[in-house]
Every structure is written in structure tokens, then in C-alpha cells.
Amino acid sequence: MKQKRSGAQVVMEALVRHRVDTLFGYPGGVVLPLYDELLNWPQVNHVLVRHEQCAAHMADGYARSTGRIGVCLATSGPGATNLVTGIATAMMDSIPMVVITGQVNSWAIGSDAFQETDIQGITIPITKHNYLVTNVDDLPRVFEEAFYLAGTGRKGPVLIDIPKDVFIAKTEVEFPDQVSRRGYRTSAPVDPKSIEEAARLLNEAERPIIIAGAGAVWSGASEALRALARKADVPISSSLLGLGAISRHDPRSLGMMGMHGEAAPTLAVQEADLVIGIGMRFDDRLTGKVDGFAPRAKIVHFDIDPSEFKKVVDTVCFVPGDLCFSLPLFVEAVKPVERAGWWAQIRSWQHDHPLVVPDSDSLLARHVLHKLNEVTSSNAIVATDVGQHQMWTAQFYKFKEPYQWLSSGGLGTMGFGFPAAAGACFANPEREVWAVVGDGGFQMTLQELQTAVENNLDVKICLVNNGFLGMVRQWQEMFYDNRHSYVAMGSPNYGKLAEAYGVSYFQCSERADLDETFKKARSVKGPVLCEFRVEMEENVYPMVAAGATNSNVIMDPAEHRKPAGVR
Amino acid sequence: MKAGAKTIVALVENESGTLNRLMSLFRRKALSLDSFTAGDCEQDGFSRLSLVLHADEGTVHQCVAQMGKLIDVVDVQHLPDDDSVRRELALVTVNSSPEKRREILEIAQIMKCEVAHLGHDTLTLECAAETRHLEHLFALLEPYGIHQIVRSGVVAIQTEKN
Numbered sequence: 001m002k003q004k005r006s007g008a009q010v011v012m013e014a015l016v017r018h019r020v021d022t023l024f025g026y027p028g029g030v031v032l033p034l035y036d037e038l039l040n041w042p043q044v045n046h047v048l049v050r051h052e053q054c055a056a057h058m059a060d061g062y063a064r065s066t067g068r069i070g071v072c073l074a075t076s077g078p079g080a081t082n083l084v085t086g087i088a089t090a091m092m093d094s095i096p097m098v099v100i101t102g103q104v105n106s107w108a109i110g111s112d113a114f115q116e117t118d119i120q121g122i123t124i125p126i127t128k129h130n131y132l133v134t135n136v137d138d139l140p141r142v143f144e145e146a147f148y149l150a151g152t153g154r155k156g157p158v159l160i161d162i163p164k165d166v167f168i169a170k171t172e173v174e175f176p177d178q179v180s181r182r183g184y185r186t187s188a189p190v191d192p193k194s195i196e197e198a199a200r201l202l203n204e205a206e207r208p209i210i211i212a213g214a215g216a217v218w219s220g221a222s223e224a225l226r227a228l229a230r231k232a233d234v235p236i237s238s239s240l241l242g243l244g245a246i247s248r249h250d251p252r253s254l255g256m257m258g259m260h261g262e263a264a265p266t267l268a269v270q271e272a273d274l275v276i277g278i279g280m281r282f283d284d285r286l287t288g289k290v291d292g293f294a295p296r297a298k299i300v301h302f303d304i305d306p307s308e309f310k311k312v313v314d315t316v317c318f319v320p321g322d323l324c325f326s327l328p329l330f331v332e333a334v335k336p337v338e339r340a341g342w343w344a345q346i347r348s349w350q351h352d353h354p355l356v357v358p359d360s361d362s363l364l365a366r367h368v369l370h371k372l373n374e375v376t377s378s379n380a381i382v383a384t385d386v387g388q389h390q391m392w393t394a395q396f397y398k399f400k401e402p403y404q405w406l407s408s409g410g411l412g413t414m415g416f417g418f419p420a421a422a423g424a425c426f427a428n429p430e431r432e433v434w435a436v437v438g439d440g441g442f443q444m445t446l447q448e449l450q451t452a453v454e455n456n457l458d459v460k461i462c463l464v465n466n467g468f469l470g471m472v473r474q475w476q477e478m479f480y481d482n483r484h485s486y487v488a489m490g491s492p493n494y495g496k497l498a499e500a501y502g503v504s505y506f507q508c509s510e511r512a513d514l515d516e517t518f519k520k521a522r523s524v525k526g527p528v529l530c531e532f533r534v535e536m537e538e539n540v541y542p543m544v545a546a547g548a549t550n551s552n553v554i555m556d557p558a559e560h561r562k563p564a565g566v567r
Numbered sequence: 568m569k570a571g572a573k574t575i576v577a578l579v580e581n582e583s584g585t586l587n588r589l590m591s592l593f594r595r596k597a598l599s600l601d602s603f604t605a606g607d608c609e610q611d612g613f614s615r616l617s618l619v620l621h622a623d624e625g626t627v628h629q630c631v632a633q634m635g636k637l638i639d640v641v642d643v644q645h646l647p648d649d650d651s652v653r654r655e656l657a658l659v660t661v662n663s664s665p666e667k668r669r670e671i672l673e674i675a676q677i678m679k680c681e682v683a684h685l686g687h688d689t690l691t692l693e694c695a696a697e698t699r700h701l702e703h704l705f706a707l708l709e710p711y712g713i714h715q716i717v718r719s720g721v722v723a724i725q726t727e728k729n
Contacts, residue, residue, distance in 0.1 A: 120583070121587060124584060124591045129637075129638040130584065131583070131584075132584065149638060154636075181638055182641045183580055183637065183639055183640045183642075184638050305636065307633045307635065310625070311629060311632075
């Protein structure tokens, strides 16, 4: 038996056991015992945020930029509920997080006590698992389990709700040496039969294509993915969150497919005779109308989560298990082959329907993001909010490796980009980190400028200001007779705002000034706000309208005379 | 058993929030359950559940797969119609004037009911059977005037080990 220590001490021991160096949090009444204990643990850097939502997003950005578990902390009641958007964001994208919330004293639970909320109940649908710990003796086991569950299998956020008296109560119980939950398997075992079958299908296919998702990133399957592309000469398209699983500079990488994906991979999937989804979940933004998705293809699906099997599309072969085991075996099993004819077809789509950076004098968002990719040599960690700027970043930033791309894909959380980038900065102080945000999303979480300043974070904000909620405006233009309903976005004077926070500020509204603006911004140490005042009504293309099949790719009418489509 | 009804059985760990977590899964899929039962079983700290719902095969497959993902759920399966036994307990209170009592008791006997309570002008019958049998019983008692029916929900078990 160890000597007695408080619940708060157990929490800190658990964090240190799991090499947590940064904790994003916000204090309050019931977590006072933990905050007091925190002062005794200098090896854990507590980052004081300005809103709990951003504690969750920063923990998320920390996780997405490292592959490690992000940890955040909030008090009961409103502190806990403010985390909800951040937890849901992480859940939708399977991001490993441990979320600690304080709860009212255990004897007061259920009495509508001050700042009481049933955060366990609230977060059941948006956590991989969650706990309400009413006995301090359970804390060591629960923390071991939480880290294990968050960081293994299909990863996800795990919440631990701890009443104030449990932080104070003493326990002698030690941390268990291993976690055992009968109901939890990190992943299904490798299934050689299905791998053989998948290999046979690929060997027999004439027009195969891979869709790589975030699972390939989180399973560390990049190397195998590259080897597969090379050996089987198979093109690789990406889901939004799969960007970086294979370098966009790899000759066999076609970039993102789907609603705002590049035309070539989207059309290639429509024409393919075999589609292999690897660590992805056939999201509706990727498939378009499911009935018309990949109409000529048999579909093979590799995923760690067996419940994804046939959830959306009908597959002929499901390969269960962790990609880091299954994919290398698959690479071994496939035949080396060259697919010159198929590649000729794909290259012609790429040639006919490229991403366009228009040669206009006025500053377009596309100019900005194209330039960002260029000046950073595709090496930066880039976080985004949600909307047009997110899609342009996905299109124009040529991500090279895993954990470089932080974007809320599933939940589509505005306000995510800046705090996520800040979280990435804490985890990667030596890296260049950019937050690409719109004027809408930035105004949701810009209070974290203060957090960035206090920590002298080297976070660069690329604010693409078009005075609109651009994506919503685009949909109103295209599908609602251009009737603008509450999409015009006023903004504060960002220069004065930056000055008030003590943040370096640069503004650019001319295309000719782009290079200079980026040069200045990149030369400054510490937080930088770069405002790019871009053309107000620029649209994102290519586009597949919601409810349409992916065969109907709409190209930028200003740039393309040739309609993009397949037979 | 109603046509199209599917039975799911599961072994779950008893933990704070377990049932909430399970129900949340069905609620967010906008599925309603015909019946749900939970109780202690042969293993300490674990419960066995039986759920009945009307849904197509694909939906049931998804439910089973997603239940299986829950950390508390040790084992879950869609119970096949054969190699399984399903029972439901019903209590039914029916009007029974002295002149009708004999008739009702005859039905009760044939339908394998126990008399749980004999009142002055009511009878409370107890019957454990398959759902179809219970529904037939209710139909037979209906003409006498049923006061109240209480059903336990289906409990189900697989009869042969896989």
C-alpha cells in the first residue's frame, strides 16, 4: 500500500504517469482542490484559457498535431457545458482526449446544487466513454482506463467527472498495472482471409482507387500506404481528414475528393471498378448521393471499427483491424503492376479540371492560400475553421505528412481553428503553425488572443476576411436565388483589436502585397494576426451540390468552359 | 412474437451510466424499443439485457455493432429465432362477476395462467409465455372487460452454445 494521498494528488499523478506536459483549463469552485494541488506539479504546464470551449479545442489541436492524448479541465456546471462543443468535435473526428470536469460534492449530486449539471448524462453521446467517480478509491483505475480508452483502438474523448469531495478524500489505492475491460477490444484481430480477398480484388481490378482517411494517419499507416500506391500503381485520393496520410507531393496522391474535392479524384472514384476505403467512414460530404457513389465499383473497406462495416455503402469485402497491422500484409499480398491506361485517364482529368488560381488583380482567398502553401513550403502545421477558407486550404495546401492538418471535419465547428492552432503551438514550439480562419469563425473564439499573448505563442493567424459567412452565402447564391439572409458579417477593426491584445498585425488587400505580408508575418516571433481582405463573393469550386451524385462536379464557371463529368 | 420483431441480447457491466448509454444509442437513432429488460445474471457485477424492437435487418445489424462498441457491453448479439427461448410475464386484471368467474378460470387454466389475486368482482391472472401466447390470452379475456395489463417485457436466452 502506498501512503495516503488526496484525489487531487491522484489526478496529478495520473497526468504525470501518462506524460501529460500541458493541461488546458479554467478554474472554478469545485475544482479548487485540484487547482491548489496543481501548484505542486511544475512538470505539468497549465494553460489558462479564456473560455472552456477553447480548452477542449486546444487539447484537440495538441492531439491532432502530435498523435498524443490532449487533456483539458473545467469546473462543474457552465464550465463543463462549455466544453461540450469541443468534446463533440473530438468525438466526430475520433481524437484522443481526456476531459476532466469537477462536479458538486457527491452528497449534493441530484439536488440542483449551485453549478451542478449532469455532465456525464450530457456527454454520453459525444464521448467514447465517460465516468462519474464518487469514490476516491476508484480514481486510479478510472484514470488508467480513461487514458487507455482514449488512446487505443478507434480513439476518442473520454470524460471523467469528479465531485469536489473526491478531490479532497484520501486513498491508498495504487494505479493498476494494466487495464482490463471485458467489453473493450482495441481492435479486431487481423483477418488474413479478408486481406487475401481484398488483394485478389485489387489484383483483378483495372481502374482501382484508394480513398485514404484519418484512420491511416492515426494508425501510423502512412508508410504502408505509400508502399501500396507504389507497388500496385494505384491512385490515392483523400477524405478531408485523410490529407497528410500520404504527401500531396507524392505522384500518386490525387488530393481531396468529394463535395469540394478536386475533380480528378472525385471523377476517378465514379469511374473506378474498385474503390478501397482505408481508415475512413464514407461521410456524406465525401460520397455525395450514396446511391450514385462509385456506381461501377466494388467497394473494399479497411477500418478499425467494425461498426463502420456497411454503415453507409455496400461493401464486398471488409478488412477489420488496425491498419498498422493489416495494411502491410495487404501490401505484401498485392501484385506489382503498372496501370498506364488508368493513369492516362486520371491525368487527363487533372489536366482538364485543375484547381485554378485565377490571374486577377483583386485579392482572392485562393491567392492567399496558394501563397501560404508556397511560402511555408507545405511544411507548416495548419489549422482551420469551417467553411470556404477550410475547403480552399484543403485544396491548395499540399500537406506532406500526418499530424500537419487540424480541421474539424465531422462536426464542422466554427471557432475551432485558432484555439486548435494554439494547442498545436504548445505541443510543437519549434514548428511553424498557422491558423487559417474566416471572419465568422474567428469572432467566435478570438478571446484566446490573450492566451496566445500571455504564453508568447508563435501562432500565426491567417484571417481570410470576406465580410460574409462565405460558404452559407455561396449556398444562398446557388440554391436560394442569391437571397442573402443574415450572412453579411461585420468585423471589428482588427488592427486595433490586435493592438489592444498586444499582437502583431499585418493587413493585406492587394495581391501584389502577399509576399511581403507573409514575409513580415513569418519573421515575427510570437502571435501574429494577418488580415487578408479578399474579394467578397468568391465561390468554392469544384462543387458537388448536396444531394447530387459525385458525377456532377460543378467547375468554376468563370474558369471552365468544359463541364466536368463522366459518361 | 410480432412479425418483424427482432431480439437483441447483451451481457453488460454494471456501471454508472450503462443503461443511459444504451438507451442513448437507440434514442439518437430515433428507434423505439418494444420492450427492454435488464437483470442480474450468473456473473457478479454484470447484467443480461433483452431488447425487442421492430427494425429491418440492416438497422439491427448497426445497433448490434454500435452496442458492441460501448465499453460496458461485453457481448451482444441479434438472437436467432430458432435455438432460443423467449418469455414474457404478464399480469392482467379482468372483470369477473361471480357468474362469469368459472368461464374465465377455464380460459386461465387452458392458457396456463396462475390466479394471482381473486377479488369480489375481478380476477388478476399471471401468465409467463411467449408474446404471441399472451396476446392470444388478452384477446380471449377482452370480452369480459380488462382493467389493466402489465407486462415485464421479453427475456430471451440462447439455448445452444455456439
